[in-house]
């Protein structure tokens with residue numbers, strides 16, 4: 001086993017959404033190595049029963065530990081985190097963080113009128129994870145939480161603008177817009193890719209909050225505390241894996257994340273295959 005310092009960070013999501021978090025981590029911690037698994041072969045997680053998503057989260061997290069010897073794990077998927085975070089935190093031999101706490105914290109600091117919105121998948125909203133995290137962050141917040149089924153599918157197809165997605169956004173965002181929120185958390189890591197459409201519907205007075213940067217800051221703090229930060233001055237190695245079509249993952253992933261996603265490898269429940 002490599003020393004704590006030189007081991008990679010592990011991250012997973014149901015597909016491309018977690019790349020919004022990966023981008024923030026690569027920018028904030030450029031010296032760190034990263035292993036990212038996108039479970040595109042089994043996405044979307046949002047409409048699936050909690051027990052099924054929990055099973056996937058276990059497989060992915062344990063694969064990162066056993067097959068890639070990661071030093072810490074970031075659950076870059078709200079849906080998986082909302083049903084599996086506590087038990088993974090209890091059983092894994094490495095520290096783990098998710099996007100939920102950092103996102104809730106940022107939202108509570110952003111609002112002025114205390115009326116906040118959270119949008120996410122059906123699974124995330126139904127789990128109550130944000131309702132609990134926000135009540136803890138600031139009990140005075142008035143929360144409107146709304147599921148946005150269909151958003152993730154647009155992103156996974158590579159469609160992030162246009163009439164179809166705008167019409168869906170108008171319909172799905174009506175409850176948070178009508179509630180008069182002044183800050184809206186994108187509680188699904190796929191949604192930042194739709195932020196222009198979402199901002200158009202919500203109007204200029206609503207601040208959109210996404211958890212990527214906050215999660216990267218929380219990860220940096222965690223690594224510093226554990227004395228496992230890489231030396232600066234090196235460029236980290238970034239490895240991307242997908243359980244679905246690897247070429248599609250590399251092509252669309254590069255468009256979404258940037259040039260660091262030069263290629264992708266196949267991931268199966270048994271780990272990596274070449």
Ligand code: DGL
Nearest residue numbers: 014017045046078079189
């Ligand atoms: N990106 C994931 C999230 O943050 C979910 C997408 C899905 O439904 O698979 O919740």
